[in-house]
Amino acid sequence: MGWLSKKPSNLIKKLLLTSFVWIALISHCITQVTADFSASVTRSCVSTQVVFTNLSTSTAGNVVDLEWDLAGIYANKQSPSIIFANPGGYDICLIASDEFGNSDTLCREDYVIIWEKPTANFVNDLGFGCSPLDVVFTNTSTSNNGQIVEAIWDIGGSTNLTILENVDSVLQSTYIAPGLYSASLFITDDKGCSATIVKSKAVEVLQNPVFDSSFEVISGCELPWEVEFSNNNPDSGTTYEWDFGNGETFIGANPPLIVYDTINSFDLIVAVNKNGCTDTIRELDIISPGSPLNFSVSPLGACIDTELTFSETIPISADSIFWDFGDGSISTDVRPLHTYSVSGCYEVTMIRYSGECIDTVTKPCLKINPSPILSAHVDNQYACSIPIELGLTASASESGIFSWDITGVGDNKVLFGDTTSILINQIGSYNISLDYITDNGCTASFDDFPIVIEPFEATLPTESTEGCSPLKVLLQDDISSNLDVVSWDWTVYSGKKGLTGEMMTFNEENPSFMISDTGRYDVQLIVENQIGCKDTILIEEYIKSGVPPNVDFTATPLEDCILTPKNFTAVTSDFADAWVWGTDGTDTLSIKKNPSIILSSAKTWDISLTAYHNGCSNTTIKEDYLNILEPGVNYKIEYNCDDPYTVMLNNGTTGADSSFWEIELGRHDRDTF
Structure with a gap:
């Protein structure tokens, strides 16, 4: 520590300065720039834009100068781009220099390969x-x-x-x-x-040529016939070649009158040509000079209530036609529709008017068949369990086809035949309809066979029978079913079933009887419906018979503030089994035997207690029994639709000297005033 406190000598200073210079020189000598780059794509087709990105680095500092040679195009940007419009291989070079003047060069031969476009044809x-x-x-x-x-x-x-x-x-x-x-x-x-x-x-x-023609018999009561053919849409650029079937032909848009002098049926053939597009129109048996008059009825072999169509079979249209259907009905329609309501044989007449020609055709017997007689039956139409097989059987007065349509739970099904069956695996309601058509087209049907597959369940009303002894009892079931109940077996046990007490039995739908003894009675019902389904229900203590208990009560304190709980004590017979506290015998305060209650307003209260034994009740009312002292807190909140974020608090408290409000504005925010 003492050495560190001394000042360095001049020699030491010179040595330190010399070392720093040498370190700087060595660092400068080993500095290296590495030129590098990448391209967005190196293999592509002509007219592709290629973007190049500089990846060069320097160990001494930043690369500050770039010289790109993009196949003869020069740039100095960080990421230059070029569009190659011609196919071939392109060399790419980059010279990168740092801030100290150090540089490096990287050239890549055929770095970008551009392919020429194909030729579409x-x-x-x-x-x-x-x-x-x-x-x-x-x-x-x-x-x-x-x-x-x-x-x-x-x-x-x-x-x-x-x-x-x-x-x-x-x-x-x-x-x-x-x-x-x-x-x-x-x-x-x-x-x-x-x-x-x-x-x-x-x-x-x-465009193919379009041709439409019509004809008119100028004279046609007797041979020879003169027929005028008309081209309804002649075209000057279209050629027409007519063949009238009687040996005569014509080339042109509108032919002259054509004469038919033999009894036969003749075809009309017209070849049409426009701009090389041809079409040939053939009208078979269009002209029938001397052909016998006739008419058709469809469908043949029809039944009553079937709509029939009447049509003349001559291709030459008449001026008017009169029909007499033989049942008192007539028509002047060209192709009338008519329905017969009674089976039988009817004489039908057609009178045809064409110019001065009047022709009559009569068919002496148009047979109208009666509707077929159809009967059908479904086995197991009602059932209470699954799976259940429905048997379908039908018969008719004539041969034909039976079609059964089954709808309901799941997919609809169609079955055929006079005898068939279907297996039902789901509870629910179904419907079966039957359509029948005879060999000659007459029909009959049954629209509705309701099928009900539902569990049969014995039920009783939820409210039991209870009251004071002697007690009158009326037993009723609460069964909901599409099938009639045919038998009832009632058993009333005084005590638990099969353990204690006597029992009463009844075999009627709604038995009525008296119970004189107090107690609780189990009730069992066994029922059976019209198809033999049975079910049993047993409800314990369904009937209760009791006596009125003695009723009294006390409460403490008898006078105090609103928020002070009032403790009530019932003083009733030991056999009492239910209690209802009220204010006047109607409003319920509690159903506990000895409740603790806070009364909601400052006033004098009447208190009532009703005690029960097996539904038999007794009530005691004590008027002005409790005095609740003021203040009595009350308030009302008023909302303003025009200003929904503001509410009005109206203080309705009575008997208070001062009020203190505490309002919770949020989960962790309260306000007091």
């Missing part, structure tokens, strides 16, 4: 045509980088947008709607380089 075998037009597309794209690995087509039509990994496969699309369609192809090669080609008018779908 395709051909399609058809450029235009009539609808529907099938066009095949072939991918002719190439890549100098390697293989094309994906092709995304957007060509519209039936194919629309499609992604193909097998890029050499052809693609077909069908075009229906007329118009111009564009097509595009997006390709990607195995280096990840991509290209797109779009052909805006790759496919043109031409």
Whole structure:
């Protein structure tokens, strides 16, 4: 310690200064700068922007100067970027210098490799045509980088947008709607380089010719017939070739009158051509000179209440038609609808008016069948346990198809056949309906077979029977069931079942009897419903018969402040088993035998005590028994909807000299005033 207190000599000072200079020189001589950098991407396609990042370091200080050579582009930024527009390998160099002038150079040959884009192209075998037009597309794209690995087509039509990994496969699309369609192809090669080609008018779908015709028989009561055919939408750019089926043809938009002089049925064939798109219209048996008049009825073999359709079978329209259905009903509709309500054989007549021609057709017997007679039965329609098998049986007066529809808990089910079954595994309500259709189309049905699978449970009202002896008792069950209860077996035990006392038995629904002795009685009920389900319930001490107990009471203190508890003592018969304290025999204060009670307001109180024995009661009331001294605390809170954060506290306290408020504003915040 003594040496440290001395001042250093001049020699020591010189030695220390010399050492410091040597240390500085050595530190400067071993300083090293390490040039380094990275790139956001080193392998990519043309037009890619590459960002370079300086990673250079210096052991002496900060790197403060950067000289980048980005394939002939020079920069001095910390993170320069460049877009390589041409394919090839690019050298990247960086000279990094620190604040002391130390530097280092790093060059990396072919550090960035840029691949050229592939060439996207395709051909399609058809450029235009009539609808529907099938066009095949072939991918002719190439890549100098390697293989094309994906092709995304957007060509519209039936194919629309499609992604193909097998890029050499052809693609077909069908075009229906007329118009111009564009097509595009997006390709990607195995280096990840991509290209797109779009052909805006790759496919043109031409409009097919539209043809509509009508005809009118100018004279048609007897042969020969003169028929006028009309082209309803002639087009000057469309050619029409008519074949009338009688050996006559015509080329043009509107043919002349065509004459038919033989009894037969003739077809009309028209070939239509527009811009190379053709269509052929065939109307079979459209002209029937001398053909017998007739009409059809559907459906045949119908039943009563079935709607029938009546139609003439001649293709030439009439001016008007009169129908007589044979049951007193008529119609002037061309295709009338009619329903018969009684089965039988009906004569139906059609009178046809066409110009001066009047033709009549009569069918002597249109048979209308009666509705089928249907009967059905469901076994185990009601049950009280699961699983339960429902047997479904049906019969009908005619052969046909039976269809059962089961709805309810779980999935709906449909069963077929005149005899079938279904296993029910869940409690609940179900419904079965039956639809029946005969071989000739007549129908019948049953809409509702309710199925109820529910537990059968014996229950009694929750309130027991109790009161003073002698006690009149009326027993009733509290069973809720969709099925009728058919038997009741009541047993009343004086004491615990099977241990002590006598018993009474009854076999009626609601037995009535008197109990003269005091006590508590167990009640047992065994019930059975109409399908044989049984259940038993036993409730202990369900009937209680007692005598009125003696009732008196005391309380202390008889006069005091509100907050002082008042201790009440019941002085009743030893056999009393329940107590109700009140203010006047109605308002309940407590049901304890000896309660401690704080009365809520300053006044003179009447006190009542009702004591019970097995439900038999006796009451004592003492008027003006307790005096509660003021003050009596009371207050009211008023809220203001216009100012919800402010409330008004109204003090309703009586008999007070002063008031002290304590308000809890939050969990740990209180205010007093």
